[in-house]
Amino acid sequence: MWSDTCGRVGKLFSLTVPLMLVAGGPVVDFSEQVWVNSKLQAIADGAALAGAREISMSKSDPAHIQKIVLDYVNARKQDTGSMAPLDVQANVAPGSSGVTVVISKEWNSSFSHIFGINKSSARALATAHVVGNTKVCALSLMDNEDMPGVQLADSAKLSATDCGVYSNSKSANSVLAAQSAKLEAHLICAAGGTSKGLTAGLSPVPMTDCKQVRDPLAHRAAPAVGRCMEVDMVVGKSTVLFPGTYCGGLTIKQNAWVGLQPGVYVMKDGPLLVEDEAELSGQNVSFHLDGENAVFDFSKGTKINLSAPQAGPLAGLLFYETPAGRVEEERNPVQSSLLAVLNIQSSQKHRGRQADRLHRISSSGARKLVGTFYLPNSSLQIDAEGPVADKSAYTAIVVRNLKLLKGPHLVLNTNYGATNVPVPRLIAGGDIRLSR
Template identity: 35%
Template sequence: MDALTHAVADRRGNVAILFSLSLLPLMAVAGAGFDFMAMSTLRSQLQAAADAGALRAARELRLARMGNFDVTPFAKTAAQAVLARSVQPLSAITVSASLIDSNRAVQVNVSGVYEPKVLRVVYKQTVPLAAQSVARTNGFPICALGLDQKNKGAIFLQENARVTAQFCSVQSNSKHPQGLVGANNSVLAAGMICTAGGKFGNKINFTPDPITDCPVVPDPLAARAPPPVGGCTHTNEVVSSGTLTLMPGTYCGGLKVSNGAAVTLAPGAYVIKDGPLVVEGGASFKGVGVGIYFTGSNATFKFAPESSLSLSAPTSGALAGILLFEDRNATPLQQYEILSNDAPLLLGTIYLPQGKLYVNANKSIAQSSAFTIIVAQRMELYGGSNLILNSNYDSTNVPVPGGLNPGYAYLSK
């Protein structure tokens, strides 16, 4: 009886040992399965990160032909935001981005290292993982954007007014059925015309035919900091005769130039505070490397029909690339007027995030500018004016503000 009991006990012990030994490969297989699942998940996350980085970088492409624009910081920010949500460990993460296809596309590579839990015992090394994504743009930088998303005619042309923007994009963000308006004999001609809502006008009013129901383009300059506003260096300044050079500073109560006066602005930042900038009565107003900021009550501009304008934006500093900049806290839909029949040079960006740009002249405007970009709440053109929005970015050292991208980005599969 004792021998039989011992034999049964021995068999049980042997079975337990054999079962325990058989668990080892099963556990190894299960552990390897965990590693393979983890790597599959990480590959998907790397691909999602690469896609996000490529789209973000492509949207930030400011110029279709700019070869020295570094898109890597934008790609890194977007890719790392995706990877931060990862529940699996990944080390030695790298993100790189480069412009390809004649600067019309962005290629992003994201890589990292996974440390297996079980496979490392077998292979004695980590596993490198990588993903690549390419995003393209339609190749047209934005040169006019109406920010108003609700009302009719965020971009509005009437009478014989024209906008000529051959190599860039014009967009109305208005979702109104008539968010873009071309009335009478007006003509809007651009590389691409887009409206978030509908359009009003005939084929003769638009070249090419506008694309409707486009995605809204967020204010591309929303993060741009305004220049500092110091104490008043001038108060109720009026120049009504002669030739005068004005210096940068804060012009409280505004600035008026009239009666044939010839004013040259020295390079720098000008703040027009609590009053308008008015150029009228045959006066001339010119400056190179000049940025003008409008803030406070009634801080607008009016360039009268008989005035003469020649202005180009700074190449550096707080207003680099910005020619005219409205305070974001300004009264909504204040009117800023370009009526001049002698305004060949408006080189830079006109940024009126709350305001309405009103153009009513009988001659071409900005035709001698390497580029002119307009971002305004609304833009209205009347009369026989022809607002020419060139996009010859390579021919000037005045920078295009970041965020004014070549249209829409999409993943290239």
Template identity: 35%
Template sequence: MSERACGRRGRSFGRDRKGSILAILGVALPVLVMLAFGTVEYGTLLHRRATLQTAVDEGVLAAGNMLKLANTLDPVVIAAATHVIAQRAATPPDRSATISVRVLDRRTSVEAQVEETVPSLMGRLMNLPNTTIVVQAKSQLVGALRLCLLALDDQTRDAFLLQKSAQVTATTCSLYSNSRHASGLAGRHDATARAASICSAGGFDGSKASFQPSPVTGCPSLGDPLKDRAPPRAETCISVPAWLNPKGQAGNTVTESGSLDPGTYCGGLTVTDTAVVTLRPGIYVIKDGPLLVTKSASISGQGVGFYFMGNRGGMLLGKKTTISLTAPVSGPMAGLLMMEERTVVDPRPLAVDLTEALPPPPAPVEAPPMREYRIISDNARTMLGTIYLPAGRLIIDSSKPVADQSAYTVIVARMIHLYEGPNLVLNADYAGTSVPVPPGVGPRTGTIALAR
């Protein structure tokens, strides 16, 4: 080959860029692929971290709200947070996650942390280690929630029920149903409930009701906050003085105005006609019969507690009656306006003249028989204290406000049913009275603050 030909070939090779481009691509392509994978993986990790952070935030807030309830145990609080976090995080099966929750600061805060190991796509290609995401959050109870109503039945439909325009107003305290039934908490026919918080261990049936705020479902069961409260003792039976029953009606019946002494009233106690009765301070044991206030009768008393015993126990406060009662400030029923024997073998329905009362509401679905305590009175505005009926059904079907003039009212009953159109007002002004709040309910209120 001539020198001139060699020169032309050399210049042609120098002008051909194909070989150099292929060489550059061979070096750069792996880098570009790694950058693309890295960008995708970084975005995926950021999104996963945000998801986990949201789960932890919601978990500690849910648990923090449980701290508002004075009788909630630490394991229940921890279980609530763990359940919410696990549900919201939804960790895929190819990953491992650890959830740790602690109750701190004398039960005023909840701290949670999640560690999740995320397999790396690049790690699979290049044998790199996996990535561990760690997120945490803490909720703090600021202030101190008030439990003002608790339906204890843990499995029955409509354990706490409002219907026919019934209302509950409890803007500074909480409403709670322990029933795990899908309709354990129910509001029907334009019923209304307003509270600081509303919680159901099961579900909520309220398509035609207005509950504010919306009830939280799937809450842990609280149990009976007053289960360790010792009952008063029944003493020797006493009778209504003859001058309070000049018509000679059977049993412990009061038909004339006057004062009544505390004691054990065997066979029950009836106040009727136009009698205006003042109850002297003390404990009234209503044994083997109901407490009946009917027609246009009136009862009032300060420092008064009722204890119901026997299968025939129960209560009816008639529509035209006037009721004004305040619980004792000391003694075995301090803070308790009403309490019943915890066990009942064969409860009997109230035997009352239906001309004095609305027809009884239907029996609860799938529920065993129980004592019934019925408030129909349109003038029962002072009922200050705690109503504790662990084996009973409280029925309120008046058409006027109930307990609205009480500094505070707490209700703990097996089942709680409101019919017709009452407005049950549950105040929580504990400082406005000398009547103590039984330990396990009341005054633990506040707001939950979130910190990370």
């Protein structure tokens, strides 16, 4: 009796399972299709935005924009589940006014093949439009309420007469010029405020409570870091160096002249130091600063002559710091922002702690620096006794915190037509709008 009942149940189950698969299989396939569609749409949206932000490079050609889109998609294709390839189309609108991205995927159906439907497919489309392109020469990304984003003291001067200087700091002294320091720009815009007694050196009078400017280069993917080509390299005589990964950093000293062949120089877990009366020169070069201690320091008696690449993964970027998270400044609730700027101490050349990341230009011979400094985690301190970057066609700075001390004159030109180095226009006041 028991075995007979089990037999009938087994037969019934064997008959109903195929029916359940026939009835429910397409539902499973449909659910998978909806899921893949949502993933593709998220990737298409992000890729279109990445491409549109890259259009802010004034001389970026469509092929370069398309590569940015493809790199973005390839880095996230595993999010769509199966290993079936993605078909990606990226089209740049006339006049570089936007980017349209279409992503499609086709894969073998899990159950629908029972009905003769062997393939499932999904498709996503996104368009990002570029609206506005205000030029920005200097942008501080510091976003806390305790420290200034842009600080000048000791008769320092910053000239950016054809572009804007922006500070995301919400400090009461978001932009600060003390001790006869002067900042002259087309526009000064502070997310925080400025003290009445500390605006005499600021021209024009800063706009306060500005909307914080988004990091215009956050979408740039960090280039791959290759195997060590050199380890703890020290150069004391004239030579020519080649692109590659310099593990432990690179030190150039004495009166050595060092010429750089075009390409990307990776400083891995160590600093780029130019000391004594050494000279560093290179065209179409970029420095990728990756890992702990990857900072640069150009000493007082040195000469620096550098121009960023015209093409490639770091086109337009003279210095690129891997954006490995924001670095928090040490906060002292007793010390005011003014005392902070007046008591800034010179850092040691070898800086181990993340909170101490400081790049430094003390050289009065750093007159030609064509390209963009992208240092989102760190402070850039300029304490040269003379002009800096004044012979450059253009120089742009995107940094966590900018400090000018001891009398330098930082000149941020915007003679974009005088160079073939692409220029990040650093969108501020404009926007990028997404549509589907």
